[in-house]
Amino acid sequence: MTQAVNPDHDALNTLKLLGPAPDNWVPDREGVDHNVLIVGAGQTGAAFAFALRRAGIGRVSVIDAAQDESKAGVWLTRARMNKLRTPKSLVGPETGLPGLSFQAWYEARFGSESYATIDRIPRTRWAEYLAWFRHFLDIAIRYGTRLTRIEPVDGLFRVHLEVSDGKKVRQVVETARKVILANGVAGNGGAYVPAVLKHLPAAFHAHTSSEIDFAALRGKSVAVLGGAASAFDAAATALEAGAGEVHLFVRRATLPSVPITRTRAYPGAYDNYFQLPDAIRWAQARRFRRSGSTPPVDAVERATSFANFHLHLGAQWSEARIANGAIEASVAGERLTFDFAIAGTGYFIDPAARPELADFASHISLWRDQYVPPVDETDDYLGAHPYLGAALEYLEKSAGDAPYLRDIHVYNPAGFVSFGLPVGDVPSMRRDIPAVVQRISRDLFLADLDAHVTRMNGDVPADFDAALYANRLWQGDRADVT
Known part of the structure; x- marks a missing residue:
């Protein structure tokens, strides 16, 4: 057995x-x-x-x-x-x-x-x-x-x-x-909610850091603002929960696809990063900001696999208001209406x-x-x-x-x-x-x-006394000499 x-x-x-x-x-x-x-x-x-x-x-x-x-x-x-x-x-x-x-x-x-x-x-x-x-x-x-x-x-x-x-x-x-x-x-700090959404009633929007009731979005029209991983994750979760349609809005003209932080993902740069001069650390942070946070391929595919998912590039919201019980948004010259909006806009x-x-x-x-x-x-x-x-x-x-x-x-x-x-x-x-x-x-x-010096200088009891080795002490040649 x-x-x-x-x-x-x-x-x-x-x-x-x-x-x-x-x-x-x-x-x-x-x-x-x-x-x-x-x-x-x-x-x-x-x-x-x-x-x-x-x-x-x-x-x-x-x-x-x-x-x-x-x-x-x-x-x-x-x-x-x-x-x-x-x-x-x-x-x-x-x-x-x-x-x-x-x-x-x-x-x-x-x-x-x-x-x-x-x-x-x-x-x-x-x-x-x-x-x-x-x-x-x-x-x-x-x-x-x-x-x-x-x-x-x-x-x-x-x-x-x-x-x-x-x-x-x-x-x-x-x-x-x-x-x-x-x-x-x-x-x-805290969750960053763009001003264009922040003024809307709380029932109409949430940040990705919130616990969102996605089941309540079934059959609804949902807008997601942001182009990083958390935005795509929220969009896909809404679609998987049965949302009627999901539109994702990205300010950039293209999705950030170059994970530039990989250039410093080796032990020398990684372990010693703090030792870099401020100017270099600042330039590296700026480079990341310019490039943008790259969503994983599977996160993008998870959303784009749905026919009712729509991606808007170069599309920043300029205005949003509540009209007839829904969000009416102005985006890149269009007027679009949504039941709910999710901000995947970071912190x-x-x-x-x-x-x-x-x-x-x-x-x-x-x-x-x-x-x-x-x-x-x-x-x-x-x-x-x-x-x-x-x-x-x-x-x-x-x-x-x-x-x-x-x-x-x-x-x-x-x-x-x-x-x-x-x-x-x-x-x-x-x-x-x-x-x-x-x-x-x-x-x-x-x-x-x-206290530690006192402890280190403290008395230590002996592990043994002379009796341990007394029977093997060298006595020299004790024979009487005539």
Whole structure:
């Protein structure tokens, strides 16, 4: 009889070979609830929690505003792609431990032949893997907990939280020495809705970041604004839900089809990107902006396979109003009518727009504060991004005004200009999670240096005494000499 193999065998063996996690070496401080508070329990929040555990850093807490695990992150809520947009081979939350990787998890359940047949990771399988990762590694997450304010006080942060049990909401104040903002695409700003839509009644439009009731669009005429992946994903989801027709409007004359970020997707450029001069990092960000975000081929094909899908190029909306219970839009000289509109128009960056950052947003150094580009390379959108330090920490606009900013690490797409990738996505994990954890470890160690020096100079009991070797001590030639 063949003995059953535990599908988690590789993962269990990985943990066995790693050995137990180190004990917490960070000295307790009176009045401190958390050494590190991680905001967001998606793919990176859990990865940070595990990495900090392996670094011997205790009193780490992960919070998420979602009421339960099924609503946390984007993969089962607002993400609508069939497959992830990144190669399946990239290092993810496992950060260098193959037995905890997606490939190991997938092959243990579906076989290596099945893994070989997929070109990119199916979105729902990725969600399953992340759930397994959290549970297998016993990552404790406090759901229904929303961060509303970070208040710097006496060398630490008072973090103001709204805690909900689904029925009642209570206000809680806790303290933390370090904060990691692993809070997604809107973590340093919000969803960008064009002014032409923003003034319309909420019942007539939504952003792709919203939980849209696509079933309610069955038989309806739907407009989607935007030409990147999220716009095509929303269009296809509406069509698959039975929308009568979907029109997608792109401002550019052609779809962006050149994924220019691939030119720097090699270890030298990737690992050392932060070391590049500001002028080069700015030029790379500008190049991406000019080229545009390229939707995957399968995302375009998913929408264009429907006969009732219509693509409008060079078509920016100039006006929209409600007439006879529908949206009447003026687009490139045409008047078109729709029942509903979806903005797949990305996100804006503005730390001051986030209530949790309001206490110190004016002190955060932005790219426009640190770098003055040539006149023909100005870009207000890029200039609004925070100018981050080597461990993705906020920096002060004026030295000495807000030194506590170095204790807030920004692990969301606001790091794009500084680090060259949509920080928080899979490609950024291998490089940036270890960098943040190492910096947190260094800072916490040096902050309690006196205690650590005392510990390192402490008495150590002997493993043995002289009796262990007394019977083999050389006595010399003791024979009497006459």
